[in-house]
Amino acid sequence: MPKSRVLLQVDTDPHPSVFDSVVALDAGVDHLLRHGGVDPEGVRSLVHGCIFTRGPDELKNTAIFIGGSDVARGEELLRQIQAAFFGPLRVSVLLDSNGANTTAAAAVLAASKHLELAGGDALVLGGTGPVGQRIARLLAGAGANVRVGSRQPERAQSVVDELLARHPSGNLSAVATGNRQDLADALSGVQVVFAAGAAGVTLLPSDIRKGAGGALHVAIDLNAVPPLGIEGIDVMDRGAEREGAKCYGAIGVGGAKMKIHKAAIRRLFEAHDLVLDAEEIYKLATSSGA
Numbered sequence: 683m684p685k686s687r688v689l690l691q692v693d694t695d696p697h698p699s700v701f702d703s704v705v706a707l708d709a710g711v712d713h714l715l716r717h718g719g720v721d722p723e724g725v726r727s728l729v730h731g732c733i734f735t736r737g738p739d740e741l742k743n744t745a746i747f748i749g750g751s752d753v754a755r756g757e758e759l760l761r762q763i764q765a766a767f768f769g770p771l772r773v774s775v776l777l778d779s780n781g782a783n784t785t786a787a788a789a790v791l792a793a794s795k796h797l798e799l800a801g802g803d804a805l806v807l808g809g810t811g812p813v814g815q816r817i818a819r820l821l822a823g824a825g826a827n828v829r830v831g832s833r834q835p836e837r838a839q840s841v842v843d844e845l846l847a848r849h850p851s852g853n854l855s856a857v858a859t860g861n862r863q864d865l866a867d868a869l870s871g872v873q874v875v876f877a878a879g880a881a882g883v884t885l886l887p888s889d890i891r892k893g894a895g896g897a898l899h900v901a902i903d904l905n906a907v908p909p910l911g912i913e914g915i916d917v918m919d920r921g922a923e924r925e926g927a928k929c930y931g932a933i934g935v936g937g938a939k940m941k942i943h944k945a946a947i948r949r950l951f952e953a954h955d956l957v958l959d960a961e962e963i964y965k966l967a968t969s970s971g972a
């Protein structure tokens with residue numbers, strides 16, 4: 683008899699995300715084991731429950747999803763989960779704390795539909811947050827020239843340093859975006875801008891965006907809470923043409939994000955040894971028709 687698909691949902695927040703649970707069930711998971719307040723020290727025994735209960739040839743029917751608002755803590759959970767595996771006793775793991783990986787994959791995928799990322803110039807506003815960092819990481823991996831924006835250039839520089847450790851030949855730079863002049867300078871000459879700032883904060887006013895002129899081909903905003911991150915873009919935009927640029931709002935990107943999230947959950951059950959982080963999820967996104 684075929685084994686049922688069991689997903690262990692480990693969440694660093696006190697209550698495991700209901701959003702992530704619903705998506706998992708919609709993606710075809712049979713049984714969801716939900717744990718909140720999971721810390722890296724305590725995850726080992728949960729992992730043992732996954733790897734010691736089914737034979738090695740059946741382990742692809744068990745998988746782990748890591749969620750929660752704290753991405754750094756989610757990354758530490760992933761390290762500890764991997765450290766608890768040994769030999770063939772391992773199950774596939776998906777990291778999507780704060781929705782950062784699936785959201786970043788959807789945003790970069792949207793941009794890639796309109797321009798060649800390799801060699802292109804990109805600006806990531808709010809590039810120090812979990813979503814912005816993942817966008818910058820995917821862009822660097824795709825060969826784009828990436829400007830990481832922040833109100834505090836030293837914060838952007840530390841993100842750039844981390845990304846360069848991962849992509850030593852990457853063309854990454856930190857840019858200040860804390861005032862109008864800095865913002866206009868940061869935007870100058872870029873073909874694509876991503877706004878990944880905090881919810882309810884406008885990062886790019888309309889006049890500065892229009893002042894960028896013809897170079898800007900794509901503008902993508904991930905903030906769904908008014909006021910939006912890029913002024914003049916509609917939250918529902920999905921490739922809408924505005925002042926010569928293809929524009930995406932947060933809900934416009936959200937449809938692809940949901941498809942990617944479900945595709946990643948389904949992918950977990952195709953093998954017992956997958957680790958789906960930003961790059962793997964983006965690769966899946968490019969082949970999933972999202």
Ligand SMILES: NC(=O)c1ccc[n+]([C@@H]2O[C@H](COP(=O)([O-])OP(=O)(O)OC[C@H]3O[C@@H](n4cnc5c(N)ncnc54)[C@H](OP(=O)(O)O)[C@@H]3O)[C@@H](O)[C@H]2O)c1
Binds near residue numbers: 832838878879882
């Ligand atoms: N559609 C989806 O499924 C989905 C999923 C996840 C997230 N999101 C959205 O994606 C966006 C990014 O998420 P996140 O969690 O990475 O964001 P975040 O951590 O809350 O903020 C990102 C960056 O925004 C900047 N920022 C914060 N407050 C600001 C302010 N008052 N004025 C100007 N800049 C400010 C900060 O950068 P500096 O301090 O370095 O300037 C911060 O690092 C959010 O709008 C979120 O709602 C969407």
